[in-house]
Amino acid sequence: MYRRILQQAGFIQFAQLQFLEAKELFRSSHLDIRELISLYPLLLPSSSAFIRAHPPLHEYADLNQLTRGDQEKVAKCKRFLMSYLSEIRSTEVANGYQEDVDTALLKLYAEADHASLLDLLVSDNSCEVSDSAAWLEKHKKYFALGLLYHYNKQDAAAVQIWVKIVNGELEDNTRPDLFEYIVDFLTFSKDQHLVWQYADWVLQKSEQKEKYHTHLAVLYVEEILRLMSVSSSDQTELEDLRQRFQSLLQQSDLYRVLLLIDKIKGTDMHMERAILHGKLEEHDQALYILVHHLKDFGAAENYCLWNSQGRDTSYRKRLFQLLLSSYLTPSTPDNSLTVAAVDLLNNHPTEFDASSVLRLLPENWSVQLLSPFLAGAMREHVHALRMSQMAIELAKAENIIYKKEKLNMREKPVILSEKKFCHVCRKPFQEPVFVRNPNGHIVHTHCAESQSVNSSIDGHPSNSSKRT
Numbered sequence: 141m142y143r144r145i146l147q148q149a150g151f152i153q154f155a156q157l158q159f160l161e162a163k164e165l166f167r168s169s170h171l172d173i174r175e176l177i178s179l180y181p182l183l184l185p186s187s188s189a190f191i192r193a194h195p196p197l198h199e200y201a202d203l204n205q206l207t208r209g210d211q212e213k214v215a216k217c218k219r220f221l222m223s224y225l226s227e228i229r230s231t232e233v234a235n236g237y238q239e240d241v242d243t244a245l246l247k248l249y250a251e252a253d254h255a256s257l258l259d260l261l262v263s264d265n266s267c268e269v270s271d272s273a274a275w276l277e278k279h280k281k282y283f284a285l286g287l288l289y290h291y292n293k294q295d296a297a298a299v300q301i302w303v304k305i306v307n308g309e310l311e312d313n314t315r316p317d318l319f320e321y322i323v324d325f326l327t328f329s330k331d332q333h334l335v336w337q338y339a340d341w342v343l344q345k346s347e348q349k350e351k352y353h354t355h356l357a358v359l360y361v362e363e364i365l366r367l368m369s370v371s372s373s374d375q376t377e378l379e380d381l382r383q384r385f386q387s388l389l390q391q392s393d394l395y396r397v398l399l400l401i402d403k404i405k406g407t408d409m410h411m412e413r414a415i416l417h418g419k420l421e422e423h424d425q426a427l428y429i430l431v432h433h434l435k436d437f438g439a440a441e442n443y444c445l446w447n448s449q450g451r452d453t454s455y456r457k458r459l460f461q462l463l464l465s466s467y468l469t470p471s472t473p474d475n476s477l478t479v480a481a482v483d484l485l486n487n488h489p490t491e492f493d494a495s496s497v498l499r500l501l502p503e504n505w506s507v508q509l510l511s512p513f514l515a516g517a518m519r520e521h522v523h524a525l526r527m528s529q530m531a532i533e534l535a536k537a538e539n540i541i542y543k544k545e546k547l548n549m550r551e552k553p554v555i556l557s558e559k560k561f562c563h564v565c566r567k568p569f570q571e572p573v574f575v576r577n578p579n580g581h582i583v584h585t586h587c588a589e590s591q592s593v594n595s596s597i598d599g600h601p602s603n604s605s606k607r608t
Contacts, residue, residue, distance in 0.1 A: 143169045143170060144169075144197070146165050146168060146169035147165070147166070147169045147171050147175075147197050148197050148198065149165050150162045150163075150165030150166045150169060150171060151197055151198040151200075152198075153165060154176075154217075154220075155198070155200070155206055157213065157216060157217070159216075159220040162220075163220075163224055166224075167228075167233065170233075172190075172193075172237070173225075173228065173233060173234060173237055173240070173241060174188070174190040174237055174240050175192060175193065175197060176221065176224075177221070177225075177240060177241075177244045178190060178192060179200060179202055179203050179206065180202070180203050180217075180218070180221060180244070181202050181203065181204070182247070183221075183243075183244040183247050183248070184240055184243070184244065185239060185240060185243040185268040185271040185272075186268075186270075186271050187239075187268055187271065188239075188240055190240065203217055218248060218251075218252070219252075221244070221248060222245065222248045222249070222252065222254070225241055225244060225245045225248070226245065226256070228241070229241050229242060229245065238266040239266040239267070239268050241266075242260070242265045242266045242267045243266075243267050243268045243271055243272055245260060246260060246261075246265075246267045246272050246275065246276075247272070247275050250275055250276055250279045250281050250284065251279060253279075257281065257284050258283075258284060258287065258314070261284055261287040261288055261291060262287060262291070265291065267288060269288065269289075269292050269294075272288055273285055273288060273289075276288060280310075280311065280312060281312065281314075282301050282302075282304070282305055282310045282311075282312040283301075283302065283305065283312050283314040283315055283318065284314070285301055286298040286299070286301040286302045289301065295329065295331055295334055296331075296334055296337075299322065299325065299326070299334060299338060302318060302321070302322050302325075303322065303338065303341065305318055306318055306319050306322065306345070319345060322338075322342070323342055323351075323352045324351075324352075326338060326342065326352065327351055327352050327355045332359060332363075335355075335356065335359060336359075339356050342356075343356075343388065343391075343392065350394045350395065350396070353388075353392050353394040353395040354394075354395040354396045354399065354400075356388065356395075357385070357388060357389070357395045357400055358399075358400070358403065360381065360384070360385040360388065361385075361400065361403045361404060361409075363381060364378065364381055364382055364385060364409065365407060365409075367381065368407075368408065382409075382411070382412070385412060386411060386412060386415060389412060389415040389416060389419070390415055390446060393419070397416050397419045397420055398420075400412075400416055401413065401416050401417070404416075410429050410430075410433045410434050411429075411430070411434065411436075411439065413426075413429055414426040414427075414429040414430050414434075414439075414443065415443075417429070418443065418447050423447065423459055423462055424462055424466070426443060427440055427443065427444075427459075427462055427463050427466045428466055430443060431463070431466045431467065431477070431480075432466070432470070435476065437480040437483075437484075440463055440466075441463070441484065441487075441488070443459075443463075444456065444459040444460050444463055444491075447459060456491060457491055457492060457493060460484070460488060460491040460492060461492065461493075461496065461497075463484065464481060464484060464485070464492070464497065464500065465500065467480050467481035467484065468481055468500055468501075468502075482510070485497065485510060485512075485513040486510070486512035486513045489512065489513045492513075497513075554574075554576055554582060556569055556572055556574065556582075560582065562574075562582070562583045562584045562587055563577075563581035563582065563583050564583045564584070564587035564588075564590070564591060565583075565584065565587050567584070569582075569584070573585055575587075575588035
């Protein structure tokens with residue numbers, strides 16, 4: 141009976157906004173905290189089976205009745221409950237009611253945009269998932285919603301929410317560095333299926349995360365080697381995985397090359413090793429693997445093509461020259477390499493310097509064998525010669541035009557008198573030295589220089605002029 145009287149006194153103090161007195165009475169009387177939370181509409185989780193004491197401890201249906209709709213008083217009451225729940229959630233007062241307390245606290249934090257919301261979600265908590273998720277979504281706390289899912293071992297749902305924020309489908313500015321947060325999250329995730337699911341998305345979004353690219357590459361290596369070790373493994377799945385890995389190695393420059401070379405050393409991942417050596421500019425080793433280990437001549441040619449993308453012509457020619465040298469210097473006689481060398485020359489005549497090639501070729505090769513190459517090289521040489529001659533003739537024509545303009549300017553005399561004024565400063569000429577612009581205006585030499593400087597600063601080069 142005594143405890144009940146204290147509890148009723150506590151609610152009287154609470155109704156008068158005497159929060160310190162109310163808190164002490166609630167604590168000393170061991171009030172079921174749900175009695176207080178139930179005054180606040182919707183704060184108790186929908187799954188709560190709480191029923192108020194009977195007879196009731198107070199006469200109020202809810203907070204709105206208690207405050208008579210005064211929003212300032214409502215706000216004070218919510219701040220009090222937020223503070224009180226934060227104090228008691230780890231004490232014996234909350235024993236047995238942890239889900240009700242934490243869920244109510246989450247709702248208060250979210251509604252007030254309180255910084256402690258994230259602290260609650262990254263610490264041990266008993267927030268009821270479905271009720272809390274709906275509340276966080278209602279208040280557009282999507283990053284916090286992801287943390288709620290993660291704490292409850294629903295990482296796929298968490299990452300899905302965060303990805304939508306980064307993609308602009310949801311708006312939440314809680315973490316400006318959310319993309320980096322997702323990358324770190326996936327990097328340390330033990331759920332490989334989740335990592336694979338978002339691998340392409342991360343690679344498309346990121347050109348700055350070495351750690352994730354390396355982590356993803358290592359996962360590829362481990363999975364490929366696992367499938368290789370299983371005799372009954374699906375070869376289609378293995379081939380698809382290797383192609384995706386090779387694509388990553390070719391497109392990204394953000395992984396640790398030497399680490400991966402060490403990982404695949406002594407395995408049958410020859411194509412991947414060739415790509416990695418190419419990243420280190422060790423093209424001779426890469427081509428040796430493709431030619432002598434794999435004997436994949438098409439792949440060797442493709443290697444030269446994709447490695448020279450965005451490079452100048454000389455770089456591409458050097459790669460093709462290295463490939464030709466690899467064909468022509470076998471450790472043991474191999475007719476297939478000779479055929480590959482001939483095909484390479486005949487199919488890509490413009491990628492070689494003909495004089496350098498002829499010095500490499502065996503003396504017993506016939507001209508007829510290399511006729512497509514020689515014809516193509518000759519066409520390229522003639523084309524280059526003609527283009528050079530055309531450029532020279534165009535330069536000559538342009539020079540003639542300039543000379544004609546110069547003569548035209550000289551043919552028109554400029555009469556300098558006291559009535560002539562500088563077009564820039566409007567002052568007379570004190571000496572017979574001036575600059576004549578193509579538009580016919582005459583100016584002082586120093587005015588012309590000043591005009592030229594101003595034009596350059598403005599980003600518009602001045603027209604050519606004639607000094608006399």
